[in-house]
Amino acid sequence: xxxxxxxxxxDFTRAGYASSQIKKTLKNLNxxxxxxxxxxxxxxxxxxxIVAHAFKGVISADISNSGIKLVLEDEGPGIPDIDMAMTKGxxxxxxxxxxxxxxxxxxxxxxxxxxxxxxxxxxxxxxxRVTIEIDFAG
Amino acid sequence: xxxxxxxxxxxxxxxxxxxCSHCMKVCPTEALRVTGxxxxxxxxxxxxxxxxxxxxPTRAIRxxxxxxxxxxxxxxxLLLVPSVFFAQxxxxxxxxxxxSIIGELGFTEISTVEQSVDTLIRExxxxxxxxxxxxISSFCPAVVRLIQVRFPSLLDHIMKLIPPIExxxxxxxxxxxxxxxPESDLGIFYLTPxxxxxxxxxSPVGGYESPITGVINMDxxxxxxxxxxxxxxxxxxxxxxxxxxxxxxxxxxxxxxxSVHIEGKTLAIDGMNNVIDFLEMLENEEVEGFDFLxxxxxxxxxxxxxxCHRNRFLAAESMREYxxxxxxxxxxxxxxxxxxxxVIHMDEIEPRSMIKYDRDIDVALKKMEGAKKLRMxxxxxxxxxxxxxxxxxxxxxxxxxxxxxxSCIFLRTLFEKRGEITLEEAVRxxxxxxxxxxxxxxx
Numbered sequence: 001x002x003x004x005x006x007x008x009x010x011d012f013t014r015a016g017y018a019s020s021q022i023k024k025t026l027k028n029l030n031x032x033x034x035x036x037x038x039x040x041x042x043x044x045x046x047x048x049x050i051v052a053h054a055f056k057g058v059i060s061a062d063i064s065n066s067g068i069k070l071v072l073e074d075e076g077p078g079i080p081d082i083d084m085a086m087t088k089g090x091x092x093x094x095x096x097x098x099x100x101x102x103x104x105x106x107x108x109x110x111x112x113x114x115x116x117x118x119x120x121x122x123x124x125x126x127x128x129r130v131t132i133e134i135d136f137a138g
Numbered sequence: 139x140x141x142x143x144x145x146x147x148x149x150x151x152x153x154x155x156x157x158c159s160h161c162m163k164v165c166p167t168e169a170l171r172v173t174g175x176x177x178x179x180x181x182x183x184x185x186x187x188x189x190x191x192x193x194x195p196t197r198a199i200r201x202x203x204x205x206x207x208x209x210x211x212x213x214x215x216l217l218l219v220p221s222v223f224f225a226q227x228x229x230x231x232x233x234x235x236x237x238s239i240i241g242e243l244g245f246t247e248i249s250t251v252e253q254s255v256d257t258l259i260r261e262x263x264x265x266x267x268x269x270x271x272x273x274i275s276s277f278c279p280a281v282v283r284l285i286q287v288r289f290p291s292l293l294d295h296i297m298k299l300i301p302p303i304e305x306x307x308x309x310x311x312x313x314x315x316x317x318x319x320p321e322s323d324l325g326i327f328y329l330t331p332x333x334x335x336x337x338x339x340x341s342p343v344g345g346y347e348s349p350i351t352g353v354i355n356m357d358x359x360x361x362x363x364x365x366x367x368x369x370x371x372x373x374x375x376x377x378x379x380x381x382x383x384x385x386x387x388x389x390x391x392x393x394x395x396x397s398v399h400i401e402g403k404t405l406a407i408d409g410m411n412n413v414i415d416f417l418e419m420l421e422n423e424e425v426e427g428f429d430f431l432x433x434x435x436x437x438x439x440x441x442x443x444x445x446c447h448r449n450r451f452l453a454a455e456s457m458r459e460y461x462x463x464x465x466x467x468x469x470x471x472x473x474x475x476x477x478x479x480x481v482i483h484m485d486e487i488e489p490r491s492m493i494k495y496d497r498d499i500d501v502a503l504k505k506m507e508g509a510k511k512l513r514m515x516x517x518x519x520x521x522x523x524x525x526x527x528x529x530x531x532x533x534x535x536x537x538x539x540x541x542x543x544x545s546c547i548f549l550r551t552l553f554e555k556r557g558e559i560t561l562e563e564a565v566r567x568x569x570x571x572x573x574x575x576x577x578x579x580x581x
Binding site for chain 2: 001003019020025027028029033034036040041044064065136
């Protein structure tokens with residue numbers, strides 16, 4: 001079952017909508033709470049990344065009997081050095097923002113940790129595409 | 139409707155129900171439907187919160203409390219009274235008078251439920267040193283059941299400590315046993331301000347067995363006590379009153395009365411919708427840094443209990459006023475401390491799965507996809523004219539063969555407009571949902 005959600009850059013008050021909807025769907029399918037938690041944590045993080053860094057994006061969620069595949073595609077600045085962005089603790093946020101408790105890094109590595117398969121492709125000046133796959137079994 | 143192993147604390151009386159659908163609209167788990175002009179409960183989804191009872195205009199929802207007369211089967215009849223009960227009366231009716239009347243009505247001993255609170259608070263702070271954070275209070279049974287049904291991933295956050303009523307009941311059970319009174323001679327009764335507590339006593343969570351013999355409905359008992367007061371019945375019976383109670387105990391059942399004593403970063407939230415909103419956020423890991431959450435289903439917590447009749451703000455104020463006049467500890471605290479750690483812990487709380495579509499994921503996915511398509515056709519008004527609480531709920535019912543697409547009054551009007559169904563058929567559908575009587579009126 002395929003569902004799509006639009007995400008607007010800068011619209012923090014609506015961030016988390018897609019994760020909430022997908023959480024509800026997975027609960028209605030009786031997916032185990034542990035799996036749902038991984039999906040929600042990974043998706044929420046990725047969703048907020050679009051809101052915080054991109055102009056706009058689309059989240060597509062494809063749910064099958066074996067698992068969920070999430071594709072988050074955004075139009076935005078892109079990531080110049082993905083390896084650096086995947087480093088735990090690395091952040092592009094200014095020290096002032098970090099003092100406020102935001103932007104501590106961990107975004108992408110945390111998504112990867114919660115995913116069974118994770119892929120990220122980015123073009124500077126165009127956008128980023130994150131793919132998260134989580135299996136329902138085991 | 140399917141069978142259940144859970145104790146049901148409420149039941150709809152078909153002959154009294156007028157099928158007005160007020161209950162259907164407020165149910166937090168969408169467990170109610172109207173067919174044949176009567177409301178029906180999907181028992182597996184019911185969490186005994188009593189929101190339906192609160193709004194029912196004809197009192198068609200019966201609380202499955204115990205028959206009052208059964209107290210006489212016991213030689214010793216102990217009534218555990220919650221502090222919110224005394225707050226149902228204004229200052230003209232003193233606590234002493236209320237206790238004397240309770241004695242006159244047949245009880246041999248009275249204690250407040252919250253006698254154990256001081257000890258519980260200590261145990262909670264101890265528990266918090268080593269547990270999943272934030273820890274959620276196990277006090278409100280409707281919240282515990284809500285988490286079982288709607289937020290199973292948060293079950294390990296619920297504090298595995300039994301509530302004050304059970305600790306107090308255990309204390310008295312032990313005390314009577316020590317006095318050599320046979321267990322069969324002692325009836326421990328609990329006067330409850332809410333429906334959830336009835337279910338909690340009858341089928342407790344966490345592998346626990348309650349020593350409570352019976353549960354008395356506070357709404358019913360208030361009338362009995364107040365009638366006796368109004369009629370000035372002679373007070374001749376002797377009743378033993380266990381008066382030990384601290385200000386902490388009195389205030390524990392009102393909002394913030396628990397969290398204020400817990401060390402660390404805490405939050406107190408009341409009201410079913412507020413609790414649901416917060417649990418959604420917690421489940422998404424959007425909230426961080428809290429050690430303890432006091433979550434209560436009713437606005438103003440137990441002062442706004444389903445079976446409390448007095449205005450919740452006035453009741454809460456009465457409790458605050460009384461609390462400010464007494465000490466913050468009492469003489470039985472050491473004795474409670476000595477014995478309660480043996481009984482206070484409970485096991486893991488099991489989830490209660492709310493099967494929406496099907497146990498089989500392939501079937502569930504297919505049905506869900508069907509429901510998604512149906513929702514696009516529905517108006518999204520959630521008018522309830524179909525007998526389901528929302529367009530979404532109707533879509534789910536249809537794919538489960540529990541309702542028909544023509545139940546939707548908007549689609550039915552469309553079908554009529556196209557000449558695809560007749561007026562007679564449309565009337566029949568309406569009668570099937572709302573009952574024939576509604577459409578036989580002398581105007």
